[in-house]
Amino acid sequence: MTKLRIGLIGTGPWAEQTQAPALATHPGATLSGVWGRRPEAAAALASAHGVRAYEDVDALIEASDAVAFALPPDVQAPLAARAAAAGRHLLLDKPVATTVAGAREVVAAAEGTGVASVVFCTLRFTAGTAAWIAQQAASGGWMTGRAHWLSSLFGHDSASPYAASPWRREKGALWDVGPHVLSVLLPVLGDVTELTALRGPADTAHLAFRHASGASSTATLGLSAPPEAAGTSIELYGERGRVAMPEWSDAVNSFRTAVDALAESARTGDPHACDVRLGLRITEILAEAEERLGQVRTGAHGG
Template identity: 40%
Template sequence: MAAVERLRIGLVGAGPWARRVHAPAIAAHPGTTLAGVWSRRRSSAEDLGPRAGGRVYDRVADLLDDVDAVAFAVPPRVQADLVPVAAAAGRHVILEKPLADSLGGARAVADAVAAASVCSTTMLTLRFDPVIRGWLAGLPDGPAGPDTIGSARWLSGALLGGPYAGSGWRAEHGALLDVGPHVIDLLDAALGPVTGVDWAHRTDPDTWRFGLVHAGGARSTTTVSLRLPVDPSEVEVAVFGGAGRHVVTSKPADARACYGVLLDEFCDAVAGGRTSSPCDADRALHVQEIIEQVRSAGR
């Protein structure tokens, strides 16, 4: 039997998240090869690339010539600039949340992916965790009604210390753009599509509270922060009422394992020519549209 050819993936970015999750997961997956790494700082790429088995590139264009797909692990503004280039070159894309640092940038990313008819997926980590998938599968089908409420919290001290404390884009945009996509996406999946924002409030240094309206009449509330002195992070998503009582109280223990599930499904989508998936660029855009509504309501 002939060996199945591995998907050649180029990694754009070499920061802490790329080193901890993207690179080792791509290198270890049986269906993928880490073909190369590009970073704005070549020294970071040189530190990562050879260890993970990938070549270091000076130009994104040269990396694109040698790969089938690109995984992005860069700040949102950089991702928004580079994804359209990769998609126009016919390369499938593994995206990070948020798609961009602005709604206009996010729309440009999603439009570029759609125009190129390439496969896309987004690293919404919770959605690739077996525990979370089991939790979602236990919920009733269809949008929840007005007799059901949801709640979510993601409270972290990530900007107070640790590997992400020096992240410029996280410091600028805070929890709403970093962990907000995770909880908004999960509430949307659990209760039905978000159709509006009831209210939103931000308090210093970085705590957002907001209420969402869902298609079937359910409502949900969320609190997120990256500047609370808690360790480990406090993560909980819950649904109560007519849909029953469904609570999940932890984030995935191993983001690398979640990325492995993402790669399983991404490789299958590429092999099957399927450009639509539950966490594709359109889904990430939907989540970012909600985030922009929250941000506007909280001003």
């Protein structure tokens, strides 16, 4: 079987540390080139992996069977729709977009040409967590779930390169880590049928969901916690008691697994469970939560 030629669009830390290494060393794929909004960064990343840096994004799309994205979500969405319209499969970053209209545009383009798509929600592709999610979804009987995702990304001592990300600064934890949480809760507890939202300190958001299964869940999300308070956990409570999701790591291997999933979907024509349609649904839920958080803020200042 011919290797899938995958072009990389984006040159930031995520592309440099995760996507480019995973693509360049994947046994079933070929990194067909790199394009970025900063030509000098694209040239450096391409040189590091012995591939071509493209000055024209459409030329990279033309030279590829699929396109992987490492861009801010609302830069990603129109380019992804463009690639799908050209018949290229999509390996998208989360969230697909931060507007429902933007995410719908990608879905429409992908459905219009029948291309395969995968949204890289890390927990769905890391071996231990992916198996755990599948097991809990199959077992059922859950009453409630609790997600707690506090990071010190924006803490005063943070040295993370992602702290300089303008879109993360603007959109906060809701949009950065909210997709990870929903990518776990939705397959296990069912679609969200009702939600409420409360703003906490800095970018912290507290969410409560009712799910189609009848279960409920809560999520606390934040990127501005002190390092001593940072931590992540997702727990489920039900007929089998309390179960906690295992810890995870190794984003490079997880991304390779996402490449495998995209290749399989492209080969068979069967949609992957974590495809652009799920990406749209996550955007719809987070957009509603963002609207409710805005209403809370307006109410607080308008009293």
